[in-house]
Amino acid sequence: MRTIAIVARKGGSGKTTVAVHMALAAHLGGRRTLLADADPQRSSSLVLNARRGCGPAVAETSGPKLFALQVAALRDDVDTLIIDTAAGAEDEVAHAIVLADLCLLVLRPTFLDFAAAIRTSDVVRRLHKPGLIVLNQAPVPRAGSEPPLVKKAHEALRLMRLPVAPAIVRARASYQTALESGRSVEELGGPAAKEIGELWTFVERLAYGQTAPPQRMTA
Numbered sequence: 001m002r003t004i005a006i007v008a009r010k011g012g013s014g015k016t017t018v019a020v021h022m023a024l025a026a027h028l029g030g031r032r033t034l035l036a037d038a039d040p041q042r043s044s045s046l047v048l049n050a051r052r053g054c055g056p057a058v059a060e061t062s063g064p065k066l067f068a069l070q071v072a073a074l075r076d077d078v079d080t081l082i083i084d085t086a087a088g089a090e091d092e093v094a095h096a097i098v099l100a101d102l103c104l105l106v107l108r109p110t111f112l113d114f115a116a117a118i119r120t121s122d123v124v125r126r127l128h129k130p131g132l133i134v135l136n137q138a139p140v141p142r143a144g145s146e147p148p149l150v151k152k153a154h155e156a157l158r159l160m161r162l163p164v165a166p167a168i169v170r171a172r173a174s175y176q177t178a179l180e181s182g183r184s185v186e187e188l189g190g191p192a193a194k195e196i197g198e199l200w201t202f203v204e205r206l207a208y209g210q211t212a213p214p215q216r217m218t219a
Contacts, residue, residue, distance in 0.1 A: 001074050002207040003081040005100035007124075008107060009116035011087045014136040015106045016043040017175055019084035022104070023048070024184035025200035027056040031079035036061050036069055038096060044084040051182025056082075063095030070099050080207075090123065097124055102207045103131040105162075109138050109153035114160070121162055132206065133162050134199065136169040140191075167198035 004022065008015035016039065023035040023044075033056035037044040040062075048058040057078075061069050066083065073081050083100065086092040097103055103124050107113035117133065124131040135157075139147040146154075150168070157164050169175075174192045178185045185192035204210075 001078055001081060002101045003070060003083065003099050004203065004207055005083045005085060005093075005096040005103045007085050007093055007097065007103055007105050007120055008113075009088055009090075009093070009120050010107065010113045013087070013106050013108055013113055013116075014169070014175075015039075015087060016041075016047070016084055017179065018104065018106050018134055018136060018169065019082055020044050020047050020179060021175075021184055021186075021196045022200060022203065023056040023058075023080075023082040025186060025196055026080040026082070026204070027054075028184065028186060029200070029204070032077060033057070033080045033082065034059060034069075034073050034076075034078045036066060036081060036083045038062055038066060038092060039084050039086045047179045047182050049182070050180070055182065063089070063092035066095050066099055093120070094123060094127070097127050097129055100129055102203065103129055104134050104165075104203065105131055106134045106136050108136055109149050114153075114156055117162065118160060121160075130206075131163070132203070133157060133164045134169065135164065137171045138168050140170050140172070165199055165202055167195055167202060169195050169199065 006019040023033050026033040035056050035058045037060050045058050083096045085096045105117050107117045138150050172192045174185050
């Protein structure tokens with residue numbers, strides 16, 4: 001079993017959107033998946049409970065209870081445990097990071113998100129865990145060219161020496177449309193489906209040791 005923690009210190013980063021889509025991607029790919037909703041807002045639970053038909057299991061929990069949940073998931077032959085962490089709660093997030101095989105740090109291309117990502121990466125580094133930045137809610141390219149905001153974001157991340165996922169999650173209405181019915185954009189099709197498919201393929205290969213890990217995070 002592999003445990004993947006979805007982390008964002010900054011509220012509104014789209015952490016839950018990424019967590020739910022990673023859980024659904026794992027499920028749709030044939031992995032027995034459990035999403036641990038450790039965010040007090042319980043947004044992941046609301047989304048997956050609205051899903052019709054089979055899907056990933058979901059359990060409402062908190063940071064201190066994650067270890068027991070992980071042990072139970074391992075006993076139940078779960079393949080992939082996705083943890084949707086609480087935004088801004090460092091102690092709560094630390095519980096998830098300790099248990100994770102891979103941490104996804106979700107951020108938008110904004111200054112405040114970058115600042116929060118630096119603090120989170122410090123925690124990941126101190127706990128000696130592999131981490132990966134997922135750029136979320138990024139503007140859509142125009143005429144095949146990245147918007148200046150995205151170019152500046154990549155430059156800032158390069159200077160901060162944070163590893164970045166090759167797939168970018170864009171600001172698309174289809175993400176919210178999918179979540180309203182507990183579905184993944186992969187089930188709806190379109191550009192967003194390609195984004196999530198590429199992101200999960202990379203994350204899955206990384207978490208399961210099928211590709212080289214990213215460079216260790218440094219401040």
